[in-house]
Amino acid sequence: MKKYIQILMIVALLFTYSCNYLDIVPDETATEEDAFADRYAAERYLYSCYAFIPQEANVFYMLGSTGDWATLMEVASMQGNYSPSNLSYYTFWSSFYGGIKRCYILLDNIDGVPRMDEETKELYKAEARFLLAYFHFFLLKAYGPIPIIEKNFAMDTPNSDYPGRRIFDECVKWISDMYDMAYMDLPERQATTYYGRATRATAKAMKAKLWLYTASPLFNGNGEFYADELKDPETGTPLMPLQYDQSKWEKAYTYALEAVNEAHSAGISLYMGNPDPGSGNYPYPSDVNQWRARMNFVDRANTNELIFADTRNDGFYGYQNNAAPREASGGNAWQNVAPTLEAVKRFYTERGLPIDEDPAYFSEGDYFQLGQYEGQTTCNLHLHREPRFYAWISFHNGWYELMRGNDKRIRTLFRKNDVHGKQSYGRNYSMTGYLAKKGVHPGYNANGSIINYPFPIMRLAELYLIVAEAAVETNNLSVAIEYLDKVRVRSGVPKVETAWEGVATLNQVKLRQIVHQERGIELFMEGHSLWDHKRWKTAHLYVGSNPKGLNVDGVTDAEFFREAEVLVGWKFASPKNYLLPIPQKDVDVNAKLSQNPGY
């Protein structure tokens, strides 16, 4: 017996060493609760919600798919080469729903943050609600009727509880109400440090934009595209409104005017800066109208026009390095942002009329005849245009205002063997013979640091144009003209009635054309064009085939000034591409989720 006791003791000895041997992870490991440990952590959390706003100035997937310019860089989205299983750059679905979850986590946890004042908590909640609305809105404009997420779903949510798509009008109402709810606790202005975060005016303006989309042809009574498809898989109810509803335009009009009032009372006004040649810093453009167009939101210290902006910084691979003309001796300017000939033609003549409707302008056959611009040879199309054209478009023998050596502006030359020509480049050359100047700060220096500015998501000029568009559609034509003129006058363009006098009658149809063109010009290179053409149901005409440019393989003036197709393979299938594809995985796992038509 004694022996067995001895054995047991030996065995026991072996095991006394550590019952807790496997408890390795200390309690002080970062956990999900630490994200709301104090008010600083909570503030960081709020910023991480804003992080889901897509970088608006991103040349690859936001600005890259507007149709305003052509590039070889990232073409899949413009070629229609995206599908549910190959989303290409259209990853909005995943990222916005990720942002939505994050906003709910903030709403669920913010009340428990110790030693944080209630007022700030309410502010953060309001901002989270604003973002919830904004993210849902973005999804709505991209995908049509969407699943509305109303809570933070748990990890083990059974498949049967996954939400399906809601009918479009329910989505709009939910988003609109969420903007209203956010509005209550948002401030009129954010402090200087917090500039860029949502304000009351932001909520109102974005709500107006929601209703602008809601009232537009793509979503308002679109039986043409969606009568037979896009139904709830369980009930068979059409998800898209099939009957046109005029009251949606009325709402858009009302909310847009409300937003204008809100903006005005917050001190938001059109940028009216003046050139300051005396300072010597940025003497160009010396023309006041060109200066205002060029500097509008770029003049970070003085602009007051922004209602909502992306205040992150432009990166090395950001817009400005991609847009600026190359420097022969190297540097980081890649001149990839080449406006299409359509965009070039879009700008008005100096009389404020479309080039093909201005009786005093060159006839179409003479556009590419040679002419003189400030003593150098270019073509007629570049002559006698409105100030925004000269502020934003860099053409052959036109000026580009930026810092280069001792020069503060240079002439851009685009024939094949010229300094900014195609030369032997396989990429990083202008594919159309033009470059965009808009958004490139005149202080840009290819070898220096980038001068940052907040990139607009919504500015007052756009809000005015929303009022104008809604006014046209609700037949308040004089209001439409009033708001169009605010934008035109600031840009040095003759007023609507002055310009069109004796040329055309300003009825609703004509004003619709004018307001659409005004949007295309004023918001050029701000990421709106393709979205606008989609909601007007004209996108297949706009980007359905290859864009045009000048003949960049032309060595001489005669060869160069010639309309040429830019072989980038643009395609747009209608109605398929009007809405983006929902990721295949989500359709696969969620029986309630129907795919968009055509995919």
Add this chain to the structure above:
Amino acid sequence: MKKGSTTKRNSTTFDFQRKLKGKVILMTIVSALLFPVTIMASTATSGPESVQQASIKITGLVTDSGGTPLIGVTIVEKGTTNGVVTDIDGRYTITVKSSSSELVFSYIGYTAVTEQAGNRKELNIRMTEDSTSLEEVVVVGFGQQAKVSVVGSIQSVDVGALKTPSSNLSTSFAGQLAGVIAVQRSGEPGADGADFWIRGISTFGSMKSPLIVIDGVKASTAELNALDPEMIGSFSILKDATATALYGSRGANGVMIVNTKSGRDLDKAIVNVRVESSYTAPTKVTKFVDGVTYMQMFNEAVTARNLGDKLYSQEKIDGTRNNLDPYVFPNVNWYDEMFKSGAMATNANLSIRGGSKKLDYFSSVSFNQDQGILRNNKEFSYDSDLSVQRYVIQNNFNYQVTPTTKVSAKLNANLREYKGSRMSASDAFRYSVYGNPVDFPIRFPDDPEINYIRWGGKSGSRYYNESFINPYVEMVRGYKNTFESIISGSFDVIQDLHFITPGLSLNGLFSFKNWSQTEVSRTASNNAFEVSDYTWNADRTAIESYTAKRIAKEQDTQLSYSYGMNGNRQIYIQGMLNYERTFASKNYVTGMLVYTQEEIQTNKPETFLASLPQRKQGISGRLTYSYDYKYLLEANFGYNGSENFAPKNRWGFFPSVGVGYIVSREKFFEPLNKVVSNLKLRATLGMVGNSDDATRFMYLGQIELQNGNMSYTTGVQQNYGLSGPAYTRFSNPNLTWEVGRKINLGLDLNLWNRLDFTVDLFQDYRKNIFLTRQSVPDILGFSPRNIWWNQTTQIFGNLGEVENKGMDMSMDYFHEFNHDLKMSFKGTFTWATNKILDYDEPDFQQYPNLSRVGHPVGAHLMYVADRLFIDEAEINNSLPQNISGITIRPGDIKYKNIADADGKYDNQIDANDRIYSKYSQTPEIIYGFGTSAFYKKFDFSIFFQGAARTQIMMSGFHPFGNDETRNILKFISDDYWSESNPNIYAAYPRLSKLDNDNNTAASTYWLRDGSFLKLKNAEIGYNLKLMRIYLRGTNLFTISKFKHWDPEQGGGSGLSYPTQRVINLGVQFTFR
């Protein structure tokens, strides 16, 4: 305990040597001559010798059927007391009275042999195993067991057969070890170990490889590879549940147990020396096109798609064709410039073995030096070729402290130094395709005004400092040294506790191991130049002059350095009780209970969680019972804890049982014993566990509180930036062990004491496999992503099931024609096929073809190619292929539409039209067979090895490219679609300057049968007095349908370090 063992089982006295020596073989033959001491050594100990007149002196060698010397065989002159014992080399010398004297050779476990002396001076005897022996033991988990009582599937490995031309033991596994699936993917020195799996793959989790235990302690593949066969005393493979249940936490994928040799009681130490020299050369050399062909094909690729890229001018093509100037019209074969046709390697081993009753020792030093086939550059003072040097020192001591206490200490140092190019050798091969023959020379002649080398380059790249990549410069512009050491020591005490109860003993093992690695890399920048202008002579027959212009900003060309460190340390403690006793002469009982704990700490952790120790803890036990060695029963259990699970799920219990029946020991079987000397049936069933994944603490949530992607900046000055948290993993406290149920049915058969045959059928059903959840939709927001970041949040679950089944068998046959000629034959066959039964994936209701369920782990997901498009008309009449952004042209691959679940075909070819391949890259069948012959002083052997049921996917070899000017492989230029060769089944589709996903996507067009049969080894040896000289060739030829590279390297581009053909010349000495 067949080979080389002198010990006899004694169930009550403690026998240490037996444990360390172990048993060596089940099935074998072939040229064990090499190792460890096969030489015709002379001299021998002699017993008491009666001096008589007319005596005859006879010497000889006693071996087992495989040719391995037997030590301690008793040789007695019949009818006298005259007798001797064979020495450590299996040699003996005896003086007998007359030629009519009969000699009786006897040895435990072997059938006794009687021979008449005759007039022979030399009498070599080959003894065959008495398969009914009860004395033989095999190494099993945590100890050893009488072989006869084993019911599990355990294979002892004939170490002598593991001939390794490279310095990696695992390269010899394929075809030699029944039940092991092994493939060698690379021939790179120091990285040419094989990938191996015991009985194939049973999980898609990240832990698929077997547990390796060296001298009782968990070891890495690198440590296994570093062992010279001379150092190995025993090597067992545990394949089924009874064998592996003890290693509950880690045994699910099988276990390899290796014990190093120990010393023995000898009056004179034995010294063994082997020196080997090898020449290695690639089994196949990659061939690229010449410059003229390249340019013609490039121009075709550009015009074929109407892209407007600049073409090569006719002037350049003609200039290159006529070799007018090596700088203006270069024509470089980058592969030849970067790689040699072969390299040398040296390999040496010295071991000393000896001791007394109290203390014995085994010391071994190995040295390996392998050279690579990267060319040495001529430009710099350092080498760009790689060289790997390795030293392995092993010292084992056993000391009998008291009659009942034995202490054993082992020390091992494993040092490895790698010198080479700044880039890895595999990258050098991969990069070779980036240089096309014509864009630039390697370098321009020196310019006296410039103090650095003017390397060739071409402007216009987005990368690499604006110049296209010059692969030669990438290879030579720096060098790297890596020093690695593994130092381990263990201390083992065995206390016989027979004073408590007979048959009881206690063992305690403590082991420490440290691995450390230091890497220093020195790299310089370079300046690339290109020809900007050149002038012809008057009649345009030669280049008169040219100007080379620097492409980018001038770079400093001095070396700068960077270094990295890595390492870990492991402490292992084991306490074990053993019991072993026979009751009433026929009831043989053993029992074992073991406690283990293990801790590994990383020396330089990269993350917080990695800084925490990795721990494991467990209790295991075994009980065996045998009645008269006819009816056998065995039960095992493992009870193991793992850090990877929340406390309530931490511990797993893994039982197993096995039964055996030795039919040939039955009375009724006796008449058949002449023919069937052994017939044994075995069956086992058990559970095994796995807790390991590449991810640690899988149950635990993980959050990074300030993540750069989760940041936003505000402020008028745009300077107030804050970063919020990123969720890397959500917690899952329910996570628990991955469990396997293993069933094994086996049969052992021995016929005429000549033919050994073993076959095992197995099934391994694995469930609860770790998997991150795949079926959570994006709308729940767990894993947001955009084009810049992919904020994947992992959620682990026990979510998969896999079934793996198959068989393994081995056969050995030996025949002795006469004393001069003996032959043996051996063969193995392993078949393991697996199938995923459950996987957390979308349910693919509409496209069941996308589901992984029903397919093997690692099957290729691919499009089904029909053929190439004939013309535009066909394209317009076919479904749109939505695979890439490129416009489809004639000569591009046409794919088939795949029907959905309802049998309907959609109106486009897209990612939903993919299917899984039948086989994966891992072969399902590995087999080997070979024969050896011994004729007088010569020995010959030959061994073939093959793999079957494997498919490889070719990828990444496509020429040109969006941002590149990649070279063209020869087989493409030999047969590609073009307007002039509109072959719709051409080896390569229409050329494209731009990356063309339509043609490069994984598809049946690029799927190949990876089966092969290789002449793995052929060897000839000659034995002299103290030495043996041998010449051996490895990988001599390969038969395969796949011709572009060695199919054993697997899929991809073939642009990796090729497997090597090796010729070794070696000599081995034994002194005593």
